[in-house]
Amino acid sequence: MIWLTWRQFRAQAAAVAAVAVAFAIVLAATGPRLADIAATYRDVFDHLTANDRHLFYTGIVVMAVAPVIIGVFWGAPLVARELEAGTHRLAWTQSVTRTRWLATKLGVTALAAAAAVGLLTFAVTWWSQPLDAALSSTHGSLPSRLTPVSFAMRGVVPVGYAVFAVVLGATVGAVFRRTLPAMAVTLAVVIFVQIAVPTWIRAHLAPTAEQTVMFDRERLDGISIGDTGPGSPLRMTVNTGGVGNWVLSNQTVDASGRATDLPSWFGACLPAPPAPGTTEGPVKVQGPDTMDACFQRLNAEGYRQHLVYQPARNFWPLQWAELALYLAVSGLLAGFCFWWTRRRLS
Amino acid sequence: MTAVLRAEGLGKRYRRRWALSDCTLKIPAGHVTGLVGPNGAGKTTLLSLAVGLLAPTAGTIEVCGGRPAADAAQLAKVGFVAQDTPTYPGLSIADHLRLGARTNPRWDDAVARSRVERLGLDPAQKAGRLSGGQRAQLALTLGLAKRPELLILDEPVASLDPLARREFLQVLMEAVAEHEVSVLLSSHVVSDLERVCDHLVVLVDSQVRVEGDVESLLESHLRLTGPRREPATLPAGQHVVSASHTDRQSTLVVRTDAPVLDPSWTVGRLGLEDLVLAYMEGTRAVAPGPVMEVLR
The missing domain is CATH 3.40.50.300 (P-loop containing nucleotide triphosphate hydrolases)
Known part of the structure; x- marks a missing residue:
């Protein structure tokens, strides 16, 4: 049964393996130089070439796409194609029970997906490691490993995504019995989950840290004009003072601790922004003395900035928690897939 | 068995x-x-x-x-x-x-x-x-x-x-x-x-x-052709499988273990296909059902 699974699967497996290995080789070739830079200079980012930056973002794209591709092209056709072609009638009437048939197919495919994505994430994680120590979540020129975009492309979570995508694809395929709709639905669901988890779930997988800070230029990240048009109140963001924290909430509070906008006088206090009429984006800080005066007045009136964030040290706890979450959901899905294949398919 | x-x-x-x-x-x-x-x-x-x-x-x-x-x-x-x-x-x-x-x-x-x-x-x-x-x-x-x-x-x-x-x-x-x-x-x-x-x-x-x-199916099924007659008047032991009538003539397919002795019938044997068709037709007489496809 393993032989049959492998025989049916080897072409697709070879294609993905080739891409994964090629990418790993590129990373292996360019990685040591990055490590040298990190060992020699404190400010790694000033010494990165455009090529390094491209590779960094390519890594993110590859890691983001790989589980989706694997779910759509490995998972969805796994059962659906057999049902569509009628070959399940051949496979299920050999001396192998349906349960074992599915277990073998699903097991081999999920393991292969885990291996392929495991290789990729290992390569990307290793390659990016020299950058992590130098990054801050906002001052760094490349996103730190705890920010949503980077987090999903490092460590162990991609393996969970890949396994989940395969099991989801197989289950959807078993329910829909048609390859193409199963692929489309798998694609949509995987993308939705990949957006939903960082948006609503990940931040709660480990305890957050909080800070309430006074305003000063050191902590200031940016001041922006709200999005309700001209005359809308200004907003300010500050940093956590640490490197690699994932800021979840960056809110100005008043003396009683309630969330509030900056007072109206603050805009007038500030020096004029460089490009008048710009209503979006952070405004560059200038005029140090005037700024300090404005901040002092804010502090004196009891305004503070309240920060909620996932500290950088939570990277690995979050990774393991999210991996466990994905594997648990995959397990439940697989259970449903087995039940469906045994009881509901013919 | x-x-x-x-x-x-x-x-x-x-x-x-x-x-x-x-x-x-x-x-x-x-x-x-x-x-x-x-x-x-x-x-x-x-x-x-x-x-x-x-x-x-x-x-x-x-x-x-x-x-x-x-x-x-x-x-x-x-x-x-x-x-x-x-x-x-x-x-x-x-x-x-x-x-x-x-x-x-x-x-x-x-x-x-x-x-x-x-x-x-x-x-x-x-x-x-x-x-x-x-x-x-x-x-x-x-x-x-x-x-x-x-x-x-x-x-x-x-x-x-x-x-x-x-x-x-x-x-x-x-x-x-x-x-x-x-x-x-x-x-x-x-x-x-x-x-x-x-x-x-x-x-x-x-x-x-x-x-x-x-073999025994072929032996026990006979086609009877003769003057028009209601199937119900046949002797016990002859089970009508299918019956068709024209104005003057009846054609019956019956299942029986005993030989047919009535001299008014012309008795013939059936091929397997005719036998199967007789059973389908017999059903159709009760309720119109799907038609048997005949391919040779």
Whole structure:
């Protein structure tokens, strides 16, 4: 049964393996130089070439796409194609029970997906490691490993995504019995989950840290004009003072601790922004003395900035928690897939 | 008589529609049994239930003494050649034999290889490139080399041309003689079954109309032609299967164990096809049902 699974699967497996290995080789070739830079200079980012930056973002794209591709092209056709072609009638009437048939197919495919994505994430994680120590979540020129975009492309979570995508694809395929709709639905669901988890779930997988800070230029990240048009109140963001924290909430509070906008006088206090009429984006800080005066007045009136964030040290706890979450959901899905294949398919 | 298949009140419903209902049936071991009936009579459903591809909605079915597809040992006892003989298009003939060898404990590799050789097939050829007849032969090879107790074939020759059809059935017969396997074969073409079956089950509207040894069926069924007469006036022991009348003449098909003595009848024998048709027509007289396809 393993032989049959492998025989049916080897072409697709070879294609993905080739891409994964090629990418790993590129990373292996360019990685040591990055490590040298990190060992020699404190400010790694000033010494990165455009090529390094491209590779960094390519890594993110590859890691983001790989589980989706694997779910759509490995998972969805796994059962659906057999049902569509009628070959399940051949496979299920050999001396192998349906349960074992599915277990073998699903097991081999999920393991292969885990291996392929495991290789990729290992390569990307290793390659990016020299950058992590130098990054801050906002001052760094490349996103730190705890920010949503980077987090999903490092460590162990991609393996969970890949396994989940395969099991989801197989289950959807078993329910829909048609390859193409199963692929489309798998694609949509995987993308939705990949957006939903960082948006609503990940931040709660480990305890957050909080800070309430006074305003000063050191902590200031940016001041922006709200999005309700001209005359809308200004907003300010500050940093956590640490490197690699994932800021979840960056809110100005008043003396009683309630969330509030900056007072109206603050805009007038500030020096004029460089490009008048710009209503979006952070405004560059200038005029140090005037700024300090404005901040002092804010502090004196009891305004503070309240920060909620996932500290950088939570990277690995979050990774393991999210991996466990994905594997648990995959397990439940697989259970449903087995039940469906045994009881509901013919 | 040991039964290789036993069904009791068997039924299968798809959503609202019953594809097979209240089917009670016993098929003896050691025979080539033809399952014949019009399209939509429930033949494929019955066979799918027998190999465990489907689970019954009602009643029970027992094949070779066990619940179909209950476990690997049960699966090993029953070979199946599905309708349209599905194979993996991307896999070669040799791959298919390997698949059989790796998934069946009683696999007979010598049989498989010699059959492929005798058919003149190239083992390296992909199944997707085979003709319908060759694919059917490959599926039959898989079924036979599995060395089952019962080989079930669902309309194996339906999509084949007459020559391929004859070849297929011939190969099947040779193999049956060689391996002493019970065979259950469905078709809506009686002439196919006539050549190979020694036992017959006629299934119409999921009901078994008649079942028995082909020879004794042919002996016990007679066509009576004579002056017009109501079927009800026949002596007890002559069961009317079908009746048709013109203004002056009646033609009856009756089942009887005793000779017909009434001199007003012209007594004739029936071929298997006429016999089967008589049972279908008999049903149609009660309620209009699907028409039997006649192909030669």
